[in-house]
Amino acid sequence: MVDKILETARRFAAALDTGDYAAARAELADHCVYLISDATTVIGADAIIASFQTKDEAGRQRYDEIDYGSHVERTGPASALVHFTDRVRHGRAWHEYRCRQYLQIGERGLIESILLEELPGEREGLRKFEQDHGIPSAE
Numbered sequence: 001m002v003d004k005i006l007e008t009a010r011r012f013a014a015a016l017d018t019g020d021y022a023a024a025r026a027e028l029a030d031h032c033v034y035l036i037s038d039a040t041t042v043i044g045a046d047a048i049i050a051s052f053q054t055k056d057e058a059g060r061q062r063y064d065e066i067d068y069g070s071h072v073e074r075t076g077p078a079s080a081l082v083h084f085t086d087r088v089r090h091g092r093a094w095h096e097y098r099c100r101q102y103l104q105i106g107e108r109g110l111i112e113s114i115l116l117e118e119l120p121g122e123r124e125g126l127r128k129f130e131q132d133h134g135i136p137s138a139e
Contacts, residue, residue, distance in 0.1 A: 005105050006072060009080035012103070012111060013070035016052060016084075025049045029110040036116045048114070062135055065089040078105050088129075095129040097122050 008027055015023035028045035035041055042048050059066050067087040075081045079102065086097045099122060102115040130137060 003074065004109050005078060005080055006074045008105050008109055008111065009072045009074075009082060009103050013072050013082045013084070017068040017070050019056060019068075021049050021053050024052065027111055029106055029108065029112045032110075032112055032114065034114045034116070058138060059086075059088065062138060063088040063090055075102070079103060080105065088126075090129075090133045090135055093129070093133055095126060097126045 012024055012027040015021070015027065025045055028048060030045050031043075032045050032048055033041060033043050034048045034051065042051050056066075065088070067089075069085045069087070071083045073081050073083075082101045082103065084099050084101065086099075088095050088097065098119050100117045100119065102117065103111050104113040106112040127137065129135075
């Protein structure tokens with residue numbers, strides 16, 4: 001039997017990993033809410049996709065290369081957890097940044113909420129990498 005919750009989460013994560021924003025948008029309910037760990041809330045599927053796309057475009061201007069990867073696990077009857085790893089390169093140096101997104105999936109099989117969790121030390125590690133390699137801070 002196909003696990004619809006897990007499949008929705010996997011399609012969403014894979015679409016973000018490859019920059020296929022139309023495919024990622026197809027997995028979101030129109031009224032989806034994205035809670036970012038710094039207390040920012042983005043409401044609506046189109047606005048959420050725009051925020052992902054803007055962040056990706058900004059990153060591609062700052063780094064020589066970005067490689068996105070993810071792993072998905074089911075966490076409840078209508079929820080999944082996506083572990084994201086962003087590998088960024090500047091010159092010959094690479095850095096990995098990790099975060100998690102908790103997804104709540106509704107009865108129609110679409111993602112209704114996303115909660116971003118930044119892992120301890122990850123933001124600081126990225127800032128240090130940027131500082132060590134002369135990359136201006138994005139913040």
